[in-house]
Amino acid sequence: MYAIIATGGKQYKVAEGDIIKVEKLGAEAGETVTFDNVLAVSNDGLKVGADVANASVTASVMEHGKAKKVVIYKFKRKTGYHNKNGHRQQFTKVKIEKING
Numbered sequence: 202m203y204a205i206i207a208t209g210g211k212q213y214k215v216a217e218g219d220i221i222k223v224e225k226l227g228a229e230a231g232e233t234v235t236f237d238n239v240l241a242v243s244n245d246g247l248k249v250g251a252d253v254a255n256a257s258v259t260a261s262v263m264e265h266g267k268a269k270k271v272v273i274y275k276f277k278r279k280t281g282y283h284n285k286n287g288h289r290q291q292f293t294k295v296k297i298e299k300i301n302g
Contacts, residue, residue, distance in 0.1 A: 202244050204242045205239070205240045206239055208224065216297065220294060224293070230263065234260050267291055273285070273288065
């Protein structure tokens with residue numbers, strides 16, 4: 202059994218017991234979160250649309266962290282223009298506990 206959920210502008214295919222990294226959530230480590238934006242659920246057959254209107258996925262927050270650094274380097278030749286910048290995206294690691302639907 203798996204479900205497709207949407208959170209943080211991305212879609213994830215999850216099954217019970219999976220550990221995924223999603224965009225940072227406002228929950229502390231050890232708390233449970235519920236993803237209500239379920240796009241599809243596959244148990245015996247695939248259910249989408251109105252069939253999954255009341256489906257949800259329950260997960261527990263494991264930890265928060267930062268991803269690897271992405272370096273942004275801008276350069277224009279002949280003008281002496283160099284601009285180096287970096288970014289580390291924050292994430293939340295969650296463990297999928299139960300798929301309701």
